[in-house]
Amino acid sequence: MSATVPPDVESFNPAGVVHGRQPMPDGSFLSFLSDRQWKRHFVGRGDSRVHPAGDELPVGREDGAVHIVLGGCVARERTHLRTKLVRFRGVGQLLGEANLVGSHAGGRTVCLGDTWVMSLTTARMHSVLTRQPDVQMALLRSLEARNRSDEMIYGTFGRPALARVGALLYHLATVSGKKDPLGVRIAGIRQTDLADALLVGRSTVENAFKELKALGVARSGYRQIVMTDMDGLAELVWPPRS
Template sequence: MVPKVDAFRTGDVLNGRQTMPPGSFLAHLPPDAWPLLVSSCGSDSRVYQRDEELPIGPADEQVHIVLGGCVRQERHPFGTAEGAPKITRFRGVGQLLGEAKLIEPHAAVRTTCLTTTWVMPCPVPRMNLMLRRHPHIQLALLRSLEDRNRTDEMIYGTMTRMPLARVGALLVHLAEVAGTVDSADPGHLTVLGPSQKDIAEALLLGVSTVENALRLLREPPRGGNPLRRGVLRSGYRKFVVTDLHALRTVAEFS
């Protein structure tokens, strides 16, 4: 049954009328391929609530396409002992999650919903069969993974950049892949879910460093460079980007 959730434009998504974030799997997918996926897996789509985990564990046999919402993925390359390093990434609308299962069935990644999240699960055997039969779907997946790798490098791997630029770049990315528009403020993009701690872990920064960067982004314009101030409002697990263009400028030139 198609989920009836006010936060999602279910009809537009399932009928291919909603524009997907650039670089995502669904953005690369040719228009005539989306109905194939919907007819094959769309009836199994479901909604997970905030803090629920998606079933992408070793025993699970599905990949998931994000149709609405935002998730946090955590990998533990050195084990899960307390204090061990972990890799944190955010994924949003249009992304295919759990892609490693297409080549290694027991692959796993801890995937937690940061807000109400709508996904379309696809059994691994069915998805692999579809990829073999429809090379254009396979190409869309490969292109999206390459775009995702390049985006990850720019956002998470630029350790030598200033914290303000790095936090700004991540917020721009979140606004583009998980931001929603409020009809009362059509120029604003709201990102729900990530906390300051989540951002700090993803960027390998201290929480106090992230807090300071957010404070700079919240401050009203003053002095000689108005583009460095007043582009953000924030609350508990909520960020409102009030000027995406100015925030992108901060991320590029700070």
């Protein structure tokens, strides 16, 4: 399936998704599938529904299913050693992959806004992966891309707070952003969510966001953030090497 940045999921496009015309973010599971693989092995094979904001998806439970995000974004929450860890997963990502190896990670997966999800039984997914090495490779490539992305976004503790907050916002814009007259809108996100994800205090996020606003690359509203200059944000977060 084709990839671009960012996808436009302002309104879900069932026909576009079914026919492989809906752009998928680079590095996501669906971005590594061909249109033929998508239509043959997944379209019409799972249970698809739209979950409202705040709905909790049954990811990580012993439900015997995996889930593919077709629109929207979720916050995946886990707790380790009394520390809450948050990771955001957007369009094209596969959730619940631990069920494929019989490991149930637990935790909560909460929809940040209206989120369109396709759910498939692990038996169905195992059948596809066993018989279709190309689909198996797509899944492995997406998990490796996700690990690298997580390291770059969530694990760079030595970087300045401005760069870390900016990198997370850029990531969210590319995986779940909606086109806006002012730029790219990220709906359903709060500064406390960003602080939880980066393991910093809310004041750190607030100060970084004030700097981003002063630099003209971001604006905020009620439970939404608009990135007004994606190119400027990218240069700020990942400055070109001299």
